Structures are given as C-alpha cells and as structure tokens.
Amino acid sequence: MDHENIESAKYTFGNETIFCTTGGASPLSVTVPIDTNNADYAELMRQVDAGELTIEPADE
Amino acid sequence: MSRARILADYVSSGDELADKAPLASPAFTGTPTGITKTHVGLSNVDNNSTSTIQSGTTAANVGLGNVTNESKATMLASPTLTGTTTVSGDIVPSTPLSHRNMITNGGMQIWQRGTAMGSGTSTYRQDMFKIERRGSTVPIVIRSTDVPAGEGFGYSARMYAIAEPDDGFHFYTGVELPGTGQYGVFETGTKMILSFWIKSAYSTRTIDPVLYLKNGLEGVDYSQGLDSTEDSTAIPTSWTRMEFNYTMPSWSAGAGSLTNVTCAAIRFLMGNDDTPIDIYITGVQLELGSNPTPFEHRTYADDLAKCQRYFYNIFHGTSSTLNFDSHHYSASGNAGWNVFTVPFPVPMRTMAVMSHSMTSAKCTGTSVVGGSDTWTYYIQNQGYSGVHGNGNASNFGGSGIDKANIGTYYVSPSTNTSSHILIGSGTTFNFSAEL
Numbered sequence: 001m002d003h004e005n006i007e008s009a010k011y012t013f014g015n016e017t018i019f020c021t022t023g024g025a026s027p028l029s030v031t032v033p034i035d036t037n038n039a040d041y042a043e044l045m046r047q048v049d050a051g052e053l054t055i056e057p058a059d060e
Numbered sequence: 061m062s063r064a065r066i067l068a069d070y071v072s073s074g075d076e077l078a079d080k081a082p083l084a085s086p087a088f089t090g091t092p093t094g095i096t097k098t099h100v101g102l103s104n105v106d107n108n109s110t111s112t113i114q115s116g117t118t119a120a121n122v123g124l125g126n127v128t129n130e131s132k133a134t135m136l137a138s139p140t141l142t143g144t145t146t147v148s149g150d151i152v153p154s155t156p157l158s159h160r161n162m163i164t165n166g167g168m169q170i171w172q173r174g175t176a177m178g179s180g181t182s183t184y185r186q187d188m189f190k191i192e193r194r195g196s197t198v199p200i201v202i203r204s205t206d207v208p209a210g211e212g213f214g215y216s217a218r219m220y221a222i223a224e225p226d227d228g229f230h231f232y233t234g235v236e237l238p239g240t241g242q243y244g245v246f247e248t249g250t251k252m253i254l255s256f257w258i259k260s261a262y263s264t265r266t267i268d269p270v271l272y273l274k275n276g277l278e279g280v281d282y283s284q285g286l287d288s289t290e291d292s293t294a295i296p297t298s299w300t301r302m303e304f305n306y307t308m309p310s311w312s313a314g315a316g317s318l319t320n321v322t323c324a325a326i327r328f329l330m331g332n333d334d335t336p337i338d339i340y341i342t343g344v345q346l347e348l349g350s351n352p353t354p355f356e357h358r359t360y361a362d363d364l365a366k367c368q369r370y371f372y373n374i375f376h377g378t379s380s381t382l383n384f385d386s387h388h389y390s391a392s393g394n395a396g397w398n399v400f401t402v403p404f405p406v407p408m409r410t411m412a413v414m415s416h417s418m419t420s421a422k423c424t425g426t427s428v429v430g431g432s433d434t435w436t437y438y439i440q441n442q443g444y445s446g447v448h449g450n451g452n453a454s455n456f457g458g459s460g461i462d463k464a465n466i467g468t469y470y471v472s473p474s475t476n477t478s479s480h481i482l483i484g485s486g487t488t489f490n491f492s493a494e495l
Contacts, residue, residue, distance in 0.1 A: 017459055
C-alpha cells in the first residue's frame with residue numbers, strides 16, 4: 001500500500017482489520033489485517049508509534 | 061689366375077656390391093615388400109580400427125601402471141568435456157542442479173502491477189523488486205525489451221531518476237526464510253554468489269548489493285549488513301554480467317532482534333546526491349557456492365505462481381470483466397450487506413492486504429465493459445435491473461490466505477438480492493503479502 005498517502009485509518013467491527021483510505025493519483029480502499037507478519041501492518045504500527053498516524057476505533 | 065686376383069677384380073667391378081645393404085643402419089629407398097609381422101616379431105598384433113586387449117594384458121604391460129579401472133574415478137581438476145557425455149549413474153553435485161536461483165522473478169517476466177510507473181513513493185513495480193527512493197527523488201520503473209543479446213531474456217527493468225537535482229534510489233529484493241528466526245541456507249559459513257546482467261546509461265555509476273536478514277524488506281528488526289567481497293563496483297555502459305560473492309557471517313543484530321527475521325534482503329545500493337541514475341537490469345540470480353552458473357530461466361507460469369504468493373492482481377492477464385458469487389441482503393441503514401469471495405491461485409505468504417478502487421459512484425447498474433473501472437450487481441436470468449448498489453462500496457474489505465471473503469454494509473438497493481458481482485478489469489483490485 002501507499003504508506004506515504006494514508007488519508008484515514010479505522011479499525012473494523014471486531015477489530016479484525018484496519019480499514020484505510022489512501023489518496024494521491026489513484027485513491028484506494030485498503031484493508032490491512034491484524035497480522036504481525038504483514039509488512040503493511042508493521043508499517044502502520046511503526047507510524048502509530050512514531051506519532052505519524054492515528055487509527056480510529058471501530059464503530060460500536 | 062690367383063684367388064686374390066679374382067677377388068680384386070670382383071670388388072673393383074662394383075656392380076654386385078652396390079646392390080647390397082650394409083648391416084649397420086641400412087637406409088632403404090622405395091617401398092620394401094615381402095616383410096611380414098612375423099619378420100619383425102609382431103605375429104600377435106593386428107592393425108584393427110578397434111583394438112582387442114588380449115587376455116593376460118595388464119596396465120603395466122601397456123605402460124599404464126598408475127591407472128586402475130575403478131567404479132569411482134577421480135577426475136582431473138576442472139576438466140572440459142566436449143561432445144555428448146552420458147552418465148549411467150547419478151550426478152551428485154555440491155550445489156543444486158535445479159531451482160538454483162533463490163531470486164523470484166529475476167528474469168523480470170512478471171509485472172502484475174503494470175509495466176510502467178512514475179511514483180514518488182517507495183514501492184514495487186516489477187514483482188518482487190521494491191524501489192527505495194532517496195530524499196525526494198521520483199524514481200521511474202518501466203519494463204524494457206532492451207536485453208543482453210543471446211541470453212534468452214524477454215525483458216529487463218529500466219529504473220531511472222534523471223530529473224535534476226535528485227538523490228537517486230536504492231532497490232530491494234528478498235528471499236523468504238523457512239521460518240521466523242530460521243536462517244536456513246543463510247547459516248554461518250555458507251558461500252553464495254549473486255549475479256545479474258546490468259548496464260548504465262551513465263558512466264562512473266556504481267552498484268553495491270548488501271545482504272541482510274530482516275523481518276520484511278524494510279523491517280525494523282535486521283542484522284548487520286553483509287558486504288560482498290567485491291563491494292561497490294562500477295556499472296559498465298554495455299550489458300555485462302556482474303558477480304558478487306558472499307560468505308555468511310556469524311550474524312549479529314543491527315537493530316531489534318534476529319529472532320524476528322523472516323527474509324534475506326538484498327539491498328542494491330546505488331546513487332549519490334544530485335546524480336541522475338538510469339540502469340537496465342535483468343537475470344538476477346542468487347545461488348549457493350562461489351561459481352556463477354548460467355541464469356536459470358523459468359517458465360512464465362512458474363514465475364507467476366511464485367510471485368502470487370506475495371502479490372495477486374485479480375485482473376493480471378485479462379482485460380475482461382470478472383464475475384464473483386455474491387450474497388446479498390438489503391435493508392435500511394447498516395443492516396444491509398453484500399459479501400462475495402475471491403479465491404487465490406496459490407496460498408499467500410500471510411494474511412493479505414486488500415486494495416481496491418470500487419466506489420458507489422462506479423456502480424453502473426448495467427453491464428460492465430471490460431477494461432473499465434466500474435462494477436455492478438447482477439441477478440441470474442434477470443439482469444441488472446434495480447440493483448444499483450447504493451451501499452457503501454468504498455468500504456468493501458476483506459483478507460485471507462487462500463481466499464478473501466469481501467463485504468460491505470449499508471447496502472440498500474431497490475431489490476433485496478444479487479447472485480453475482482461483476483467488476484471491470486480497469487478496477488484496481490489486488491492482494492498483498494509482500495516480504
């Protein structure tokens with residue numbers, strides 16, 4: 001996924017995945033699984049730890 | 061007449077003695093005839109085209125006293141064989157004869173994301189190779205038919221950043237380890253050689269492939285970098301096969317913990333600040349040992365299947381419209397839902413990230429033209445009528461290993477069912493489980 005153009009990030013129902021939207025020339029909807037082996041999930045967590053990204057909680 | 065006189069006359073005439081050969085060192089002229097093999101003591105020898113060794117003959121008899129007819133012969137070092145060599149037993153090499161190349165898509169055959177890119181971000185283009193830009197460089201990667209002649213390649217990757225000023229780029233590829241924290245063939249002491257065909261449009265450019273163990277190509281846990289014996293080397297301006305040797309070290313952490321590493325990453329270091337780069341590369345091969353063998357060409361199908369473990373574009377290879385089973389329930393608010401399933405051709409490395417460009421506005425409510433970035437619901441034998449999908453299509457999401465169950469909610473079209481969902485091949489729709 002385009003890590004440099006994440007516009008929003010939100011946990012989905014049950015916190016099973018993180019739903020993101022990316023901007024730039026080709027906006028996309030991106031579902032990132034909660035999986036430490038997934039490089040994109042690892043990058044999201046790095047951005048969160050660095051204070052570069054906030055992930056909204058899932059809808060109740 | 062005395063006997064002496066007679067002899068003197070005989071000798072002086074010369075006629076008879078001139079026809080006689082001396083006993084010592086006679087020199088014959090013409091072709092002697094009448095001599096048989098018995099005359100010269102070779103009565104048991106025949107001048108055949110294929111000789112027959114007589115019983116009782118030993119190696120010493122024929123001057124080969126140091127040669128034995130053993131079942132396991134020891135060859136001279138580095139023999140060169142000509143003609144056809146037939147081996148009736150097994151060949152036991154020190155390194156693999158097949159599947160030697162640990163690099164996937166080294167021949168630059170697979171481009172599931174498309175064959176041209178102009179992106180400012182660090183990302184993939186040709187499968188399994190990831191650009192890492194430096195500074196604000198905007199690297200471009202395109203598929204090229206400029207290849208080394210006579211080597212069997214169809215494509216190379218042209219990677220360049222020629223806008224001034226730019227800081228160039230690096231790029232990665234990787235080899236998945238057998239398990240997290242398991243080094244496999246990258247264990248200490250193993251010798252490996254990396255080779256690739258490359259050329260540079262600019263002279264005096266260099267390349268320096270450095271090997272790491274990492275948890276992902278750009279992961280936060282990684283080893284110290286392993287330099288090749290050759291280190292940074294100038295790239296020729298004509299197609300050349302470059303070779304870099306490595307001996308796996310006693311690995312130590314550069315950051316984080318080596319218990320988390322999942323891949324061996326090769327980071328091709330290139331470029332300097334404010335220096336344009338323009339290279340072509342293909343035939344990337346990493347193999348055991350210190351002797352590079354010819355590039356191991358794989359079929360397109362083999363390479364594609366290997367790549368699809370890490371990335372799967374559902375539209376790769378088609379410009380048509382794909383059709384998936386759809387399960388559908390309509391209701392007001394978020395009670396309505398739609399779910400469909402996309403099977404994967406090979407299991408993915410880990411739970412995949414799904415990316416798509418579907419939106420509610422792109423739902424046609426009619427047939428979908430192949431190649432378009434549109435989609436629609438469909439009902440068997442009833443068509444598209446009334447199923448416009450005014451649900452939240454942007455929220456379609458899903459993941460999986462062998463298939464993805466993909467769904468959304470807020471689906472409330474005027475009919476309450478659909479049997480299929482049709483998606484045009486111009487839609488971005490892929491799954492990623494990259495290293």
